[in-house]
Amino acid sequence: MQTVTNQNSGGLRQWLTSNTPQSRFQARCGRTWLAWTKLTENRLAMIGLGIVVALILITILAPVISPYNPIAADLTKRILPPSAAHWFGTDQLGRDILSRLIYGAQYTLMVVGLVAITAAPVGLLIGTIAGYFGGWVDAVLMRITDIFLAFPKLILALAFVSALGPGLENAVFAIALTAWPPYARIARAETITVRRSDYIDAARLQGVSSRGLILGHIMPMCISSVVVRVTLDMAGMILIAAGLGFLGLGAQPPMPEWGAMVSEGRQFLLQQWWVSTVPGLAIFVVSLGFNLLGDGLRDVLDPRGGD
Amino acid sequence: MIEIKNLNAWFGENHVLKDVSLKVPANGSFGLVGESGSGKSTVLRTMTGLVEDWEGNIVVGGQELGHKRNKDFYRQVQMVFQDPFGSLHPRHTIDRILSEPVAVHKLGNSDARVIKVLEQVGLDNSFRFRYPHQLSGGQRQRVSIARALILEPRVLLLDEPTSALDVSIQAEVLNLLSALRRDLGLTYIMVSHDLAVVAHVCDDIAIMNHGRIVERATASQLAQGSLEHPYSQQLYKAAGGYDRAVIDSFVDWD
Numbered sequence A: 001m002q003t004v005t006n007q008n009s010g011g012l013r014q015w016l017t018s019n020t021p022q023s024r025f026q027a028r029c030g031r032t033w034l035a036w037t038k039l040t041e042n043r044l045a046m047i048g049l050g051i052v053v054a055l056i057l058i059t060i061l062a063p064v065i066s067p068y069n070p071i072a073a074d075l076t077k078r079i080l081p082p083s084a085a086h087w088f089g090t091d092q093l094g095r096d097i098l099s100r101l102i103y104g105a106q107y108t109l110m111v112v113g114l115v116a117i118t119a120a121p122v123g124l125l126i127g128t129i130a131g132y133f134g135g136w137v138d139a140v141l142m143r144i145t146d147i148f149l150a151f152p153k154l155i156l157a158l159a160f161v162s163a164l165g166p167g168l169e170n171a172v173f174a175i176a177l178t179a180w181p182p183y184a185r186i187a188r189a190e191t192i193t194v195r196r197s198d199y200i201d202a203a204r205l206q207g208v209s210s211r212g213l214i215l216g217h218i219m220p221m222c223i224s225s226v227v228v229r230v231t232l233d234m235a236g237m238i239l240i241a242a243g244l245g246f247l248g249l250g251a252q253p254p255m256p257e258w259g260a261m262v263s264e265g266r267q268f269l270l271q272q273w274w275v276s277t278v279p280g281l282a283i284f285v286v287s288l289g290f291n292l293l294g295d296g297l298r299d300v301l302d303p304r305g306g307d
Numbered sequence B: 001m002i003e004i005k006n007l008n009a010w011f012g013e014n015h016v017l018k019d020v021s022l023k024v025p026a027n028g029s030f031g032l033v034g035e036s037g038s039g040k041s042t043v044l045r046t047m048t049g050l051v052e053d054w055e056g057n058i059v060v061g062g063q064e065l066g067h068k069r070n071k072d073f074y075r076q077v078q079m080v081f082q083d084p085f086g087s088l089h090p091r092h093t094i095d096r097i098l099s100e101p102v103a104v105h106k107l108g109n110s111d112a113r114v115i116k117v118l119e120q121v122g123l124d125n126s127f128r129f130r131y132p133h134q135l136s137g138g139q140r141q142r143v144s145i146a147r148a149l150i151l152e153p154r155v156l157l158l159d160e161p162t163s164a165l166d167v168s169i170q171a172e173v174l175n176l177l178s179a180l181r182r183d184l185g186l187t188y189i190m191v192s193h194d195l196a197v198v199a200h201v202c203d204d205i206a207i208m209n210h211g212r213i214v215e216r217a218t219a220s221q222l223a224q225g226s227l228e229h230p231y232s233q234q235l236y237k238a239a240g241g242y243d244r245a246v247i248d249s250f251v252d253w254d
Helices: A002-017 A024-040 A043-065 A097-133 A135-150 A153-164 A168-194 A198-205 A210-246 A258-268 A274-301 B040-047 B071-076 B094-104 B110-120 B137-149 B167-184 B195-201 B219-224 B230-239 B244-248
Strands: B002-011 B014-024 B029-033 B054-060 B077-080 B155-159 B187-192 B204-209 B212-218
Touching (some): A002 A024, A024 B094, A043 A274, A097 A135, A097 A210, A097 A258, A097 A274, A135 A168, A168 A210, A198 B077, A210 A258, A210 A274, A258 A274, B002 B040, B014 B029, B014 B040, B014 B054, B014 B187, B014 B204, B014 B212, B029 B040, B029 B195, B040 B054, B040 B155, B071 B077, B077 B137, B094 B110, B094 B137, B137 B167, B155 B167, B167 B187, B195 B230, B204 B219, B204 B230, B212 B219, B212 B230, B230 B244
Parallel strands (some): B029 B187, B029 B204, B077 B155
Antiparallel strands (some): B002 B014, B002 B054, B204 B212
């Protein structure tokens, strides 16, 4: 039995690490496999990945695994301490904190996911265009970036949210608006280092258009830096979302958003510590997870690191 | 096939090409020799449009070039770069590198063309889906040559195609280039600081110094060392190997 599985994985491994891939698909898989093995060697990164995967699983499985309804109040069970029936206790409306945490995971994931898929591509595009064309295009785009960078993130997000009205969607929008400038900066710096390289010149001599060069040749060189930076920033995004929730400008009650939960518990902080502490710990653990993963990804993806 | 008249080029304030003129017949092979910084690569880069600040006449295949190059020009003229490690995109497979120009010029039949051009440069199909970092320097330079050939150009500009390779691989690549010129009827302009390489590949030679052509010669003249300009003689002596007395006698020609 043991030998059979070994042979199987040996065959697959050979296919993945082959020096002479037979198809585009195999070449891509081999490359991914190489990055993956490098990532698995990093214990801390794997812990981070574990936390992130757990967050995703919890989000998907929330209705199945949560023991109670997260928003149904039961005033006979107000602020009960942690016990076998309520692992993390209950809050001021008698709602089970564990269930609220489990349902709150989806909001955290939503904030992080939406900001990442909106801010990162925008930053990447602006940065590569500025770096590639240079001259006045660069000047205009980078001054706009500077203006956004000059604002403190939370304050700008606060201003947006108060203009648009409180709510999680608006909080996400506000965070995305303030998150893209660092990606534009990174992408521009990477672009400037590669745009004069021979392989870009060679592609230009082949008649590849500026558009093709930016999308097909320059962006692949910038993406890894940006991905790493986004992963590292995710902790910050979670904190800003939690901060907006805490200030009452993010998720609105009775949504079990973690920052809002911390905020609701603060009046009982001294006597009933668990009401605030448990969601606070959840924010801490998830932020740490994203940070660890980001550090690991940086080691794997850094274009100057390998090959 | 190629005629350049009074070509001048500038990098900012620096006047890097001064009245360079040369003529290459179809299927001919022209060598530009000179030390680093003499402007020989700049001649090629100006022809391909990578240097923008220039004046003069460049005629390729009967057509005078303006300051903008169009796609048709790139189908006629292709360039092979000096550094095989820097001229292939590190994140693209050989297949992607070779099939992209076919897609850009909408030539169609990309698979067959890639296989054919790999065969022409002596690489078998097992190389097709590798990344550049999985190849040796000589293999990478063959890929660069394949990339230049896939558009079926009439003219190849060779920018020190062998200077980054070790001696045994140099000979292989040079023989490949000579064979390709014969089989495909290509016209070459080759830039090199290595007199032996140029003598091996080229029929006519021009020696450049400080952005100026100081002497023209034929391959046989070069092989015999019967060069007239003092700078050319100096270069010829330098090619003979390191000798303290010879080096001490050198002066900077301007």
